[in-house]
Amino acid sequence: DQQVKQNSPSLSVQEGRISILNCDYTNSMFDYFLWYKKYPAEGPTFLISISSIKDKNEDGRFTVFLNKSAKHLSLHIVPSQPGDSAVYFCAASAYGNQFYFGTGTSLTVIP
Amino acid sequence: DAGVIQSPRHEVTEMGQEVTLRCKPISGHDYLFWYRQTMMRGLELLIYFNNNVPIDDSGMPEDRFSAKMPNASFSTLKIQPSEPRDSAVYFCASSSRGRGMRLFFGSGTQLSVL
Numbered sequence: 001d002q003q004v005k006q007n008s009p010s011l012s013v014q015e016g017r018i019s020i021l022n023c024d025y026t027n028s029m030f031d032y033f034l035w036y037k038k039y040p041a042e043g044p045t046f047l048i049s050i051s052s053i054k055d056k057n058e059d060g061r062f063t064v065f066l067n068k069s070a071k072h073l074s075l076h077i078v079p080s081q082p083g084d085s086a087v088y089f090c091a092a093s094a095y096g097n098q099f100y101f102g103t104g105t106s107l108t109v110i111p
Numbered sequence: 112d113a114g115v116i117q118s119p120r121h122e123v124t125e126m127g128q129e130v131t132l133r134c135k136p137i138s139g140h141d142y143l144f145w146y147r148q149t150m151m152r153g154l155e156l157l158i159y160f161n162n163n164v165p166i167d168d169s170g171m172p173e174d175r176f177s178a179k180m181p182n183a184s185f186s187t188l189k190i191q192p193s194e195p196r197d198s199a200v201y202f203c204a205s206s207s208r209g210r211g212m213r214l215f216f217g218s219g220t221q222l223s224v225l
Contacts, residue, residue: 006153036214043204043219044214049213089154091154097167100156101155103150104154
């Protein structure tokens with residue numbers, strides 16, 4: 001059973017606007033969350049992370065929000081750029097052992 | 112740092128044949144993970160090692176799949192016999208707790224079983 005879910009397979013956004021990618025999880029033991037970005041024919045690369053002791057982490061145009069009570073996290077990209085077009089994976093871990101990934105959301109930023 | 116190195120990049124084989132995927136983790140990393148990417152399940156964890164020892168192989172689909180890590184710089188994932196439903200992209204990743212518990216992925220092996 002999927003412990004990490006990304007219910008939107010795809011998302012299209014105009015350049016310059018905000019992209020919001022969502023992720024839900026079921027395991028309340030997860031204490032560390034990450035977002036990865038994947039281009040075609042490449043491996044996923046780390047984008048941003050957040051610990052469960054925080055509810056927000058920001059890195060340039062990327063911000064991750066964590067709502068522990070709702071078991072929900074989101075990635076905001078502002079402003080979106082064409083180079084952001086990729087598949088984004090949400091991942092979660094408990095105590096830094098196994099990393100569970102979602103099914104990914106394909107983001108297309110339209111110039 | 113060369114990153115995680117996987118070989119081959121592409122593998123096309125016929126049903127029933129043995130397939131071996133290879134991975135060289137980043138030097139100094141003590142965790143190694145094998146993932147499989149499919150449309151239905153996303154990145155699915157197959158097995159992971161810590162200090163060359165398999166810790167959890169519950170994600171391995173069935174006995175046709177096996178993985179080894181004979182030393183800190185090399186791991187293999189073997190499928191014998193292969194079946195068309197094994198067609199997917201297989202990723203190897205490594206990590207070290209000293210690096211903020213983040214996984215570093217290789218470029219993957221695209222496996223096609225005909």
